[in-house]
Amino acid sequence: MTKFPAIARRHFLLASAAFGATVAAGLPARAAPARGGTAILLLSAEPPVLTTIAHTAFNSVYVSPKTTEGLLTYDFDLNPQPLLATKWSISDDGLRYTFKLREGVKWHDGKPFTSGDVAFSIKTLKDVHPRGRNTFLNLVDIETPDPLTAILVLSKPAPYLITALAASESPIVPRHLYEGTKVAENPVNLAPIGTGPFKFKEWVRGSHIVYERNPDYWDQPRPYLDQLIVRFIPDAAARSIAIETGEIDLAPSTPVPLSDLERFKDLPNLAFETRGYQYSNGVSRIEFNLERPVFKDIRVRQAFAHVIDRKVIRNTINYGYGEAIPGPINPNLTKWYVADLKTYPIDLAAAEKLLDEAGHPRGSDGVRLRISLDYVPSGESYSRGSEYIRQALAKVGVDVTVRSQDFATYTKRIYTDRDFDFAFEGMSNLFDPTVGVQRLYWSKNFKPGVPFSNGSAYSNPKVDALLEASAIEVDPKKRVEQWRQIQQILVDDLPAIDIVSQPELTIYNKRIADHTLGGEGVAGSLAYAYIASA
Numbered sequence: 001m002t003k004f005p006a007i008a009r010r011h012f013l014l015a016s017a018a019f020g021a022t023v024a025a026g027l028p029a030r031a032a033p034a035r036g037g038t039a040i041l042l043l044s045a046e047p048p049v050l051t052t053i054a055h056t057a058f059n060s061v062y063v064s065p066k067t068t069e070g071l072l073t074y075d076f077d078l079n080p081q082p083l084l085a086t087k088w089s090i091s092d093d094g095l096r097y098t099f100k101l102r103e104g105v106k107w108h109d110g111k112p113f114t115s116g117d118v119a120f121s122i123k124t125l126k127d128v129h130p131r132g133r134n135t136f137l138n139l140v141d142i143e144t145p146d147p148l149t150a151i152l153v154l155s156k157p158a159p160y161l162i163t164a165l166a167a168s169e170s171p172i173v174p175r176h177l178y179e180g181t182k183v184a185e186n187p188v189n190l191a192p193i194g195t196g197p198f199k200f201k202e203w204v205r206g207s208h209i210v211y212e213r214n215p216d217y218w219d220q221p222r223p224y225l226d227q228l229i230v231r232f233i234p235d236a237a238a239r240s241i242a243i244e245t246g247e248i249d250l251a252p253s254t255p256v257p258l259s260d261l262e263r264f265k266d267l268p269n270l271a272f273e274t275r276g277y278q279y280s281n282g283v284s285r286i287e288f289n290l291e292r293p294v295f296k297d298i299r300v301r302q303a304f305a306h307v308i309d310r311k312v313i314r315n316t317i318n319y320g321y322g323e324a325i326p327g328p329i330n331p332n333l334t335k336w337y338v339a340d341l342k343t344y345p346i347d348l349a350a351a352e353k354l355l356d357e358a359g360h361p362r363g364s365d366g367v368r369l370r371i372s373l374d375y376v377p378s379g380e381s382y383s384r385g386s387e388y389i390r391q392a393l394a395k396v397g398v399d400v401t402v403r404s405q406d407f408a409t410y411t412k413r414i415y416t417d418r419d420f421d422f423a424f425e426g427m428s429n430l431f432d433p434t435v436g437v438q439r440l441y442w443s444k445n446f447k448p449g450v451p452f453s454n455g456s457a458y459s460n461p462k463v464d465a466l467l468e469a470s471a472i473e474v475d476p477k478k479r480v481e482q483w484r485q486i487q488q489i490l491v492d493d494l495p496a497i498d499i500v501s502q503p504e505l506t507i508y509n510k511r512i513a514d515h516t517l518g519g520e521g522v523a524g525s526l527a528y529a530y531i532a533s534a
Contacts, residue, residue: 037531038227042251054184065167068194094157115144120175156472160432197223197527224530258319276521281330281429282502301494303354305344321503368397371421458495
């Protein structure tokens with residue numbers, strides 16, 4: 001029987017009877033939160049769905065947890081804390097996770113929340129969630145001996161699993177509204193019914209979402225806000241104006257042009273929060289479509305790596321924010337990050353030679369290739385970065401057409417239609433590379449139609465074997481070494497070029513308090529947030 005290391009067991013075997021006391025532990029004493037008022041949350045792009053049971057599109061993670069909760073939440077060190085589960089334990093062999101569920105919880109339509117909802121949701125996540133098939137790969141059964149007990153039974157250990165149960169990552173949805181339907185197309189995804197602190201009221205496409213206080217929320221007297229409005233402002237300049245003039249209370253994920261940050265720091269009504277991103281750990285990357293004949297040839301990918309300067313993107317496009325990275329891991333994940341990976345020095349002559357050898361000589365007009373670059377519509381760094389990439393590749397005879405589109409069109413083009421050459425995008429490492437990074441390179445996770453999976457169609461049996469071994473390895477040192485090997489192979493194979501760690505911060509109006517209390521930050525429920533002053 002495989003044993004969990006003692007340190008891991010001490011970390012995992014946590015229990016608490018009072019969610020409020022646990023979350024508040026260690027916070028400075030303050031006056032009692034005020035009830036009432038409306039808070040405005042700003043997003044740079046409109047999410048395609050309002051719950052993340054079958055979708056992980058960037059901004060959906062900010063709205064889903066307001067209505068739809070998870071079993072656990074997490075502090076800033078990613079230690080699990082109670083939410084829909086109040087107590088939990090892991091068997092010595094790491095194969096049974098037992099959760100005791102909160103009593104008296106009701107769905108927004110008044111139906112009782114039970115272990116049946118947990119079993120249905122987690123089985124569904126394994127089937128349809130972009131990361132769920134990987135996260136719950138070793139799940140073989142979910143036992144529900146009574147309405148308030150759920151037991152996850154695994155065939156092999158999953159050392160990352162206890163950290164994968166946040167609301168945004170593994171939402172628990174109402175079985176009675178989803179069972180027997182095609183989950184990804186269920187209309188509840190667009191008008192969610194959950195157990196969370198806010199009830200969905202309306203979604204005005206292209207404009208905003210309105211949530212209202214759930215008067216029957218299990219954690220009274222929370223939520224403190226009467227109403228939460230989520231606004232979508234795609235234009236960066238308009239976002240800056242809205243924040244500066246006080247129209248916005250919360251604006252996560254570095255919502256303004258990086259060039260504006262220094263000026264914003266001097267505005268008396270605003271403040272900055274860098275915490276609350278421990279659960280995401282984003283990176284920007286260039287992903288090649290390896291189904292395209294031109295990119296099947298590694299020499300072409302190597303040529304691109306010799307041309308695209310990640311330091312230019314970091315220093316010029318990102319105004320010095322973030323960190324240039326040699327591989328797929330964000331430096332914030334310190335134990336997984338490998339700083340001394342192989343790199344491709346900027347060398348235009350070497351790139352020209354590689355393109356010649358790959359059979360792409362310059363034509364009479366000086367052009368070797370004509371290809372398209374699609375960028376994720378999420379902040380100006382991607383549009384500006386794409387323009388830099390276009391200009392850089394033009395120097396070696398590659399004519400790049402930069403294409404922009406809304407988020408839904410972008411995800412369909414990349415992951416369903418497969419109608420792209422290469423893309424400039426952001427991806428989250430999340431809390432563990434087995435969950436956040438494996439999905440991008442595991443051949444079994446090439447699933448057309450599933451967003452934010454293996455978009456390159458990359459396949460390497462050695463990488464697959466290492467990924468699968470790491471996913472069940474309970475020895476932390478062995479897992480770290482496996483991921484070092486994975487990263488070394490990836491920078492040789494170049495299915496993607498990793499660029500920079502994403503500089504993440506939340507800009508907020510000082511009138512709102514207690515919006516960032518743990519590792520999920522503003523992507524949590526906001527049950528504790530309140531208006532401290534008019």
